[in-house]
Amino acid sequence: MPTHGQFVTMEHWPHFPFIPYPPSKAGYWSPVTSTLNWCEEDYYATPYSAEVINSFTNLLFLWLGIKGVLNTRKHGHDSVFQVAFYGYLLVGLGSFLFHSTLKYPMQLVDELSMIYTTCLMCYASFSYMRPLGFRAFLAIFLAGLAVFITLYYHYLQDPVFHQNAYALLTTIVVIRSMYTMEVALRPKWRKSREEDRLAREKQGLPVPSKERQEFENTRDLKTLKTMWFMVAYGLSMFLGGFGIWNLDNHFCSTLRQWRQTIGLPWGILLEGHGWWHLMTGIGAYLYLVWGIWLRHVLNKEQDNYLLVWSHFWNFPEIVRTSSITKSNGSSKKNH
Structure with missing residues (x-):
């Protein structure tokens, strides 16, 4: 039998060396107080992380969260999305701490931050261009809902309640968007062109020419096609x-x-909850970028912003067109 840490070769996998899994044991954060304990073996890799793969897959949230905050600041996106990216960061940090310690307070940080961030996006979706009174009512209602979910979940300590609440809120926000x-x-x-023309004339706004209207229709259909691809891709990642x-x-x-049987490092590929972190991290990031782009469309600023997404396996960003022009100009000067 191989000793701990020794590379061996399995008879039915002769070309794949592996390290046997160390046994689970008590760790620095023992005992477990969370109401959930996932399928990854506890403390097999280090005494300082209960579930090492489930912990470190959350680094994607931290990286993309910082990337989103910096992009929002640099390109002047609505501040609600900066707050949303901070919430995205908190989800990743909370999940990292939860899986590292398997302590109940860290579980609450992980799970409730998901609820709070979704409530924030719900406010952003339903409050746009609404009267002040409606926005105030919506803010109070969502804050009350978040408090209710927090208290009731703490009372029940039933993860199914949290999962259903999160799924319902997310579904509402995505369908609304x-x-x-x-x-x-x-x-x-x-509106039909004639209705739009009359409405603009009454408001004293410039009436677009036929050519301009055709340009806007073509532009918007192209934007819509890309947005639907982003939505389908994000939902596929999330549901997958x-x-x-x-x-x-x-x-x-x-x-x-x-x-x-297959040992380390190959067994890492069978950590299903770790894949959940990676895939939902990508899906949630895509949703936030989509939300930023949609907000600029609603503000009639789509000509001032551009989606930068060279390949579907990259991470997209919404940037000011002026920044691209400046970047191209400086590049030409450097050459």
């Missing part, structure tokens, strides 16, 4: 991660046996 996107960009859902997470929950004993 889809509806807003379609109404704002799809030409057939907007959710599916893998559920497989992790239902077949945990089998997955643990497989991990013990």
